[in-house]
Amino acid sequence: MNMMNPPTTISAVMPHRPRLLTPKGWLTVLTAILIVAVLVPVLNLLVPEGNPVHLSDYLVGLTGKIMCYAICALAMDLIWGYTGILSLGHGLFFALGGYAMGMYLMRQIGRDGNYQSDLPDFMVFLDWKTLPWHWSISDSFVLQMLLVLLVPGALAWVFGFFAFRSRIKGVYFSIITQALTYAAMLLFFRNETGFGGNNGFTDFKRILGYSATSTTTRMVLFVITGLVLIGFYLMARWIVASKFGRVLQAIRDAESRVMFTGYNPLSYKLGIWVLSALMCGVAGALYVPQVGIINPGEMSPAASIEIAIWAAVGGRATLIGPIVGAFFVNGAKSWFTQVFPEFWLYFLGALFIAVTLFLPNGIVGLFKKKGEQQS
């Protein structure tokens, strides 16, 4: 009976690990790139209006906006789905990236504002004579784009370092992140902070010299957003497939075991936390020129909780799930708020309960289960 105890060979032990994506996966990614970069621009710009396959500007704008949300959901999946750290403050990083972009866009208005002043309208309204210090580099696109990364990144690093070093975990961490974004919202609501108070920034005219409202500019922004989303997805896939990704999952399952195995969870958690914040910052920066407004409402606790809902609805720790979730929930939202505007919040609550009760693995889990049953 040789079968009882066959020698353990390398091939028997070695797990089957696809490189990054299966050939089918790469094909899907390629298709997604083609849709975003070719099909949508063609259907929107070249196919004339009135043609049944014409894509309306409204739909393009909506999809672009949702793709920004999807980046946030993807970032949430890395920190929550894989590492088990529920952040209820990711909206803050999104908003900070958005504000950094917004500052540049405000300066690009130039003298075309209501008051025909060099200063942004809200500063004239407050009777300010010069730009505050933190606006000093807002004329430079490159420097301001650095701020898009630097501000959310630095805040996440400092906050994360102290929170993780003090071993703040679970619901305590969630509450603190929630408080953080709330505090930031109150701060940004104030006029003295120099961010336009409760009106925030709006009425953008130009971006890099191009009209901010033209169909072509909007399409370029749409394409960039789509490519960034796909790029981030591939990066996340690579991280999750690496040993780093498995350490993250190990932290989620048994952090003490990770420590007693010799890993310092602090550096791993901090790394993925900062990356996640950076992704949200970029998403915010892409969002603002597309929707044409940024205000402290983006920092409200509800906005951050929604990001977690997208991830949960789509399916945690799947990467693709949160993207699906962001599209599903926001698609439903824009339909609902048109048809039954009063019932949207009830629907969202019911959806969250239904997912928690019946779909612990989210929408994507539903398909996976079916696939497993078939095979």
Add this chain to the structure above:
Amino acid sequence: MTPELMEAGAEALTRHAEADVQKDSSGGSASFGRLVHGLTPDFSTGVALYVDDITVSFDGFKALNNLNLMIKVGELRCIIGPNGAGKTTMMDCITGKTRPDSGTVSFGQNVDLLRLRENEIAEIGIGRKFQKPTVFEQLSVFENLELALKADRSPRASLWHRLSGAQLDRIGEVMTLIHLGQQAQRQAGLLSHGQKQWLEIGMLLMQDPKLLLLDEPVAGMTDEETERTAELFLSLEGQHSLVVVEHDMHFVDQLTEGKKTVTVLHEGSVLAEGLLSDVQANERVVEVYLGR
């Protein structure tokens, strides 16, 4: 009183006197400072672990009360004691989870463990198995072992990590040793309780520690599994130092083979030390265990 205990006592006493002299220069008491990296423990005196006079109290309750313990290089030491004797707290102190109020714990003769964090202690060669088997439930058996494999623990190294052929062989070897060779791709959370215990032991072996601390390693195992575990531990003796905390006297008997020292803890300090048969005959031990 065994001669060994007398020796250990005498050594502890001299060390204590030395510590008293140095008291001004930060030595002598529990410290929260950090140690310079790259320190390798020095085992030239043949001692792997010194636990010297440590006291831990939780809200006035003394979980450990002037506990002294010395483990030699390559020694297999069983520690027994009734519930609440402080066995797990002792392991917590050695592995950096709990800081004692006073006393010192050193690894080899030069590394002060009280200055290190949990992960640093693990990295210099102390592995610990928890009372409740703790494995990464969502990962496969293979991945569990892979994570425990001795390698650079920094995030950057993990990001670019590739398994070498020798490392793969090592994982395969350990998998066979812990009888999970056929379960490589099984999710760890789906293993039986005994198998999880083994997986955790396997993870310790992957770390290749000098000292293994095993908290109730055979709890929940069948008789056959217990037997195999005893064989495994006996095969490790000599290459590694092992400290086994266990309630199962039959298992302890198997491990000590009638010739190794057993330590009995009670109310946070050492009650008796010696051969299992001697210890079991000790009146005070009987009293503690039977509550007379």
